[in-house]
Amino acid sequence: MDQIITDEQRMVRDTARKLSDEVIAPVAARIDHDDVFPRDIYLAMAELGLFGVALPEDAGGAGMDAVTACIVMEEIARGSGAVGNAFAIPVEAALFLNHHGSEQHKKLIPGILDGSVISATAVTEPDHGSDVASMRTIARREGDEFVITGSKAWVTFGQVADVIMVFAKTDPDDGHKGISCILVETDRAGVHRGKSEELLGMHGLAECMIAFDNVRVPVGNLIGPENGAFKMAMENFNFSRLMMSSMALGMAQAAMEDAISYAHDRKQFGKPIFEFQAIQFMIADMAKDIAAARLLIHHAAKLYDLGQPIALEAAQAKLFTTDMAQVHISNALQIHGGNGYSREFRIERLFRDVRLSQIYEGTNQIQRMIIARQVGKMYA
Structure with a gap:
């Protein structure tokens, strides 16, 4: 691929490859064995600016593109598939908030990029995976708040996340047209994290079930249009x-x-x-x-x-x-x-x-x- 990528993409690839070969690969077996979130490796990726590789410069990113993000992911995953998985989450979160979030939500982006704010996304439920439209987590409107009730499964970074983008039904009778995305800070009352899942592979991702027991969040935590998620x-x-x-x-x-x-x-x-x-x-x-x-x-x-x-x-x-x-x-x-x-x-x-x-x-x-x-x- 050297012949068809740009000099800038080649430079970023080489940076990611060096990190993968010299930092990630030597500890990949340890991450797999210990099954503990590798915060040091996560911060090393953030320090190199890799989480903002596809984010526009005016949003705080590197101003590159999806092709470059794919190149970086390939290099990181060569060293560890689990660390590659960890790389994808902040990259996608920053893009999602920049595209759909309000100015309030976008204030989280710098923290996501520098690794000080860890985000997670909660879509899948214990009984609903591919059938997203049938999710049962409810966010009912009470005045200027949403009250969220339900459970989400397989939440990557669930054990360590500071904020979770929760997909829930705001109109339970309207199928996929009644789903909204709501930002939930994990220190709110009613957020309960389950034990870390014991998985076949992809260890170290702090994956768990999250229960929401009448969790109250401001209406301003809605990301994008109501019922448009x-x-x-x-x-x-x-x-x-x-x-x-x-x-x-x-x-x-x-x-x-x-x-x-x-x-x-x-x-x-x-x-x-x-x-x-x-x-x-x-x-x-x-x-x-x-x-x-x-x-x-x-x-x-x-x-x-x-x-x-x-x-x-x-x-x-x-x-x-x-x-x-x-x-x-x-x-x-x-x-x-x-x-x-x-x-x-x-x-x-x-x-x-x-x-x-x-x-x-x-x-x-x-x-x-x-x-x-x-x-x-x-x-x-």
Whole structure:
């Protein structure tokens, strides 16, 4: 990709790569083992200005674009998929508040960018994941306040967040047209954090369930129009899918690099296993699909930067990249043989971490539905 990215993008990529190789990768196993939010790593990313990479300069960001954000995500996720996941949250929060928030909400952006304010987003519920329109969390209007009641599941950063953007029904009888987004400070009475979830992979993200027991917030905490948050969420999902695609891409790239290195070092039947055609074919397929995924992601990101709709392209990038990453990380583990099953090798962690990418930000079955509907409209 060196030939088609700008000098500025190359400089930011190199900065992210240096951080990933020298700071993140050496502690990735510790983060995975301890399953504790790595605040030091989070602040290191903030200090380099990475959280504002796609945010306009007049909003306090670097004034770059979605393509650059995808490049940074790939590099960070090469070092740790979990840290890549952590990188995406403030990037998306700052963009969301800048696009939809009031001047009051935008005052949070500097803190999000420098890491002093940790934000989270709460959409999914225990009984409602992909079916966002059926959520049951209610925000009823009482004078100049909203009173929020309900539970949210799988809230990334839920244990450590200072503020949460909560999606709730302000008109329970109007389906997806009755959903609003409300900013909730976590020190308000009635906000209850559950225990940290014990997950297969993606450790260190302080993920938990959050219960809202008659939590009162000012009406001014409403982000965007009342009953208009479903459309806001769907638009945000498009950018989020580019981030998740790039995260899976970074992990697949790391797996391929590890597989190649191991195949050169490992000797069987008197020669390095890289010299066997069976191994070469697996690595060739990795290289092919990783290159194709990178092009799909950057194409969708470029369209996003041009202000074009990308529901189709974001779904295609997310579906292809996360599916291929799952396959090729598994094949990279296979190349490692029994060693790949050991936590002494990074591939074991990559194998666990990448599985979430096919579920997160819309399952890959949902992506297929989106693609089919979009293509059906195009060629009807």
